[in-house]
Amino acid sequence: MRVALHTRIRPGREREYEQAHREVPAELVEAIRRAGAHEWTIWRSGPELFHLIECDDYEALLASLADLPVNIAWQARMGELLEVSHDYSGEGGAKTLPAVWRLP
Template identity: 65%
Template sequence: MRVALHTTVRPDRIEEYEAAHREVPVELTEAIRAAGARSWTIWRSGTDLFHLLDCEDYAGLLAALESLPLNIAWQARMATLLDTAHDYSAEGHEAGLPVVWEL
Protein backbone atom coordinates (compact mmCIF):
# COMPACT_ATOMS: atom_id res chain seq x y z
CA MET A 1 0.00 0.00 0.00
CA ARG A 2 1.08 3.58 -0.61
CA VAL A 3 0.54 6.26 2.03
CA ALA A 4 1.02 9.99 1.50
CA LEU A 5 1.58 12.24 4.49
CA HIS A 6 2.01 15.97 5.06
CA THR A 7 4.17 17.41 7.83
CA THR A 8 5.81 20.81 8.24
CA VAL A 9 9.30 21.85 9.22
CA ARG A 10 9.95 25.00 11.25
CA PRO A 11 11.13 27.78 8.92
CA ASP A 12 14.29 28.39 10.95
CA ARG A 13 15.16 24.65 11.09
CA ILE A 14 15.05 23.64 7.41
CA GLU A 15 18.81 23.25 7.03
CA GLU A 16 19.05 21.25 10.26
CA TYR A 17 16.14 19.02 9.16
CA GLU A 18 17.79 18.28 5.84
CA ALA A 19 21.17 17.67 7.52
CA ALA A 20 19.53 15.20 9.91
CA HIS A 21 18.13 13.25 6.98
CA ARG A 22 21.58 12.95 5.42
CA GLU A 23 22.59 10.97 8.52
CA VAL A 24 19.58 8.81 9.39
CA PRO A 25 20.97 5.95 11.50
CA VAL A 26 21.33 2.72 9.53
CA GLU A 27 19.75 0.88 12.46
CA LEU A 28 16.65 3.05 12.10
CA THR A 29 16.34 2.47 8.35
CA GLU A 30 16.74 -1.27 9.00
CA ALA A 31 13.97 -1.12 11.64
CA ILE A 32 11.68 0.77 9.26
CA ARG A 33 12.25 -1.87 6.57
CA ALA A 34 11.74 -4.68 9.10
CA ALA A 35 8.42 -3.05 10.07
CA GLY A 36 7.28 -3.49 6.46
CA ALA A 37 8.34 -0.35 4.58
CA ARG A 38 9.55 -0.95 1.04
CA SER A 39 10.32 2.72 0.39
CA TRP A 40 9.87 6.14 1.98
CA THR A 41 10.50 9.39 0.13
CA ILE A 42 10.18 12.91 1.53
CA TRP A 43 9.87 16.01 -0.66
CA ARG A 44 10.04 19.59 0.64
CA SER A 45 8.35 22.69 -0.75
CA GLY A 46 9.13 25.63 1.51
CA THR A 47 8.20 24.38 4.98
CA ASP A 48 5.80 21.72 3.67
CA LEU A 49 7.05 18.14 3.73
CA PHE A 50 5.33 15.49 1.64
CA HIS A 51 6.02 11.84 2.42
CA LEU A 52 5.25 8.84 0.23
CA LEU A 53 5.56 5.46 1.90
CA ASP A 54 5.17 2.10 0.24
CA CYS A 55 4.55 -0.53 2.89
CA GLU A 56 2.71 -3.76 3.54
CA ASP A 57 0.52 -2.42 6.38
CA TYR A 58 0.78 1.20 7.53
CA ALA A 59 -1.00 0.66 10.85
CA GLY A 60 1.29 -2.31 11.52
CA LEU A 61 4.35 -0.27 10.59
CA LEU A 62 3.38 2.45 13.06
CA ALA A 63 2.69 -0.12 15.79
CA ALA A 64 6.10 -1.71 15.24
CA LEU A 65 7.93 1.62 15.40
CA GLU A 66 5.91 3.51 18.03
CA SER A 67 7.65 1.99 21.07
CA LEU A 68 11.03 1.28 19.45
CA PRO A 69 13.66 3.21 21.48
CA LEU A 70 15.65 4.15 18.37
CA ASN A 71 12.54 5.60 16.71
CA ILE A 72 11.49 7.36 19.93
CA ALA A 73 14.90 9.06 20.02
CA TRP A 74 14.65 10.01 16.32
CA GLN A 75 11.13 11.40 16.80
CA ALA A 76 12.32 13.45 19.79
CA ARG A 77 15.02 14.93 17.55
CA MET A 78 12.47 15.61 14.80
CA ALA A 79 10.10 17.26 17.32
CA THR A 80 12.67 20.04 17.76
CA LEU A 81 12.63 20.66 14.00
CA LEU A 82 9.00 20.23 13.02
CA ASP A 83 5.83 22.25 13.48
CA THR A 84 3.70 19.26 12.42
CA ALA A 85 5.19 15.85 13.16
CA HIS A 86 4.52 12.34 11.87
CA ASP A 87 1.94 10.66 14.13
CA TYR A 88 3.14 7.26 15.40
CA SER A 89 0.14 6.73 17.72
CA ALA A 90 -2.48 4.04 17.17
CA GLU A 91 -4.61 6.66 15.41
CA GLY A 92 -1.71 7.82 13.24
CA HIS A 93 -2.63 5.55 10.35
CA GLU A 94 -5.62 7.84 9.75
CA ALA A 95 -3.31 10.80 9.04
CA GLY A 96 -2.66 9.78 5.44
CA LEU A 97 -3.69 12.19 2.73
CA PRO A 98 -6.80 11.08 0.84
CA VAL A 99 -6.33 10.06 -2.79
CA VAL A 100 -7.96 12.57 -5.11
CA TRP A 101 -6.81 11.19 -8.47
CA GLU A 102 -4.57 8.45 -9.83
CA LEU A 103 -3.25 7.62 -13.29
Protein backbone atom coordinates in the same frame (compact mmCIF):
# COMPACT_ATOMS: atom_id res chain seq x y z
CA MET B 1 -0.05 -0.18 0.15
CA ARG B 2 0.88 3.40 -0.66
CA VAL B 3 0.55 6.10 2.02
CA ALA B 4 1.01 9.86 1.65
CA LEU B 5 1.67 12.16 4.61
CA HIS B 6 2.18 15.86 5.21
CA THR B 7 4.49 17.32 7.85
CA ARG B 8 5.95 20.81 8.26
CA ILE B 9 9.36 22.10 9.31
CA ARG B 10 9.53 24.82 11.94
CA PRO B 11 10.44 28.19 10.38
CA GLY B 12 14.17 28.52 9.82
CA ARG B 13 14.96 24.85 10.56
CA GLU B 14 15.06 23.58 6.96
CA ARG B 15 18.84 23.15 6.83
CA GLU B 16 18.92 21.25 10.11
CA TYR B 17 16.11 18.99 8.90
CA GLU B 18 17.92 18.16 5.68
CA GLN B 19 21.19 17.58 7.56
CA ALA B 20 19.44 15.21 9.96
CA HIS B 21 18.18 13.18 7.00
CA ARG B 22 21.72 12.78 5.70
CA GLU B 23 22.43 11.09 9.04
CA VAL B 24 19.44 8.78 9.59
CA PRO B 25 20.71 6.02 11.90
CA ALA B 26 21.27 2.71 10.08
CA GLU B 27 19.48 0.95 12.96
CA LEU B 28 16.37 3.06 12.28
CA VAL B 29 16.50 2.41 8.53
CA GLU B 30 16.69 -1.33 9.20
CA ALA B 31 13.81 -1.15 11.72
CA ILE B 32 11.65 0.68 9.16
CA ARG B 33 12.37 -2.04 6.60
CA ARG B 34 11.64 -4.82 9.11
CA ALA B 35 8.34 -3.08 9.92
CA GLY B 36 7.25 -3.59 6.31
CA ALA B 37 8.29 -0.41 4.48
CA HIS B 38 9.65 -0.97 0.98
CA GLU B 39 10.24 2.67 0.07
CA TRP B 40 9.91 6.05 1.80
CA THR B 41 10.46 9.31 -0.06
CA ILE B 42 10.14 12.83 1.36
CA TRP B 43 9.76 15.89 -0.86
CA ARG B 44 10.13 19.45 0.45
CA SER B 45 8.56 22.68 -0.77
CA GLY B 46 9.71 25.44 1.58
CA PRO B 47 8.75 24.21 5.04
CA GLU B 48 6.13 21.78 3.71
CA LEU B 49 7.08 18.09 3.58
CA PHE B 50 5.27 15.41 1.63
CA HIS B 51 6.02 11.74 2.33
CA LEU B 52 5.19 8.78 0.12
CA ILE B 53 5.55 5.41 1.83
CA GLU B 54 5.22 2.05 0.11
CA CYS B 55 4.59 -0.54 2.82
CA ASP B 56 2.77 -3.77 3.62
CA ASP B 57 0.52 -2.29 6.33
CA TYR B 58 0.91 1.31 7.51
CA GLU B 59 -0.82 0.88 10.88
CA ALA B 60 1.32 -2.20 11.62
CA LEU B 61 4.42 -0.22 10.59
CA LEU B 62 3.54 2.54 13.07
CA ALA B 63 2.85 0.06 15.85
CA SER B 64 6.13 -1.76 15.18
CA LEU B 65 8.18 1.44 15.37
CA ALA B 66 6.31 3.34 18.09
CA ASP B 67 8.14 1.92 21.12
CA LEU B 68 11.57 1.29 19.59
CA PRO B 69 14.25 3.34 21.40
CA VAL B 70 15.95 4.31 18.10
CA ASN B 71 12.65 5.62 16.74
CA ILE B 72 11.77 7.39 20.00
CA ALA B 73 15.15 9.18 19.85
CA TRP B 74 14.62 10.06 16.18
CA GLN B 75 11.11 11.38 16.82
CA ALA B 76 12.44 13.52 19.68
CA ARG B 77 15.01 14.98 17.28
CA MET B 78 12.33 15.56 14.63
CA GLY B 79 10.05 17.08 17.28
CA GLU B 80 12.60 19.87 17.69
CA LEU B 81 12.60 20.54 13.94
CA LEU B 82 8.98 19.96 12.94
CA GLU B 83 5.93 22.13 13.48
CA VAL B 84 3.65 19.29 12.22
CA SER B 85 5.11 15.88 13.08
CA HIS B 86 4.63 12.33 11.88
CA ASP B 87 2.06 10.77 14.22
CA TYR B 88 3.09 7.40 15.71
CA SER B 89 0.08 7.21 18.05
CA GLY B 90 -2.76 4.74 17.64
CA GLU B 91 -4.63 7.37 15.61
CA GLY B 92 -1.67 8.05 13.30
CA GLY B 93 -2.78 5.55 10.70
CA ALA B 94 -5.90 7.61 10.04
CA LYS B 95 -3.94 10.82 9.41
CA THR B 96 -2.78 10.08 5.89
CA LEU B 97 -3.51 12.25 2.87
CA PRO B 98 -6.46 11.03 0.85
CA ALA B 99 -5.77 10.23 -2.80
CA VAL B 100 -7.63 12.56 -5.15
CA TRP B 101 -6.43 11.29 -8.53
CA ARG B 102 -3.88 8.85 -9.95
CA LEU B 103 -2.82 8.13 -13.51
CA PRO B 104 -3.05 4.33 -13.77
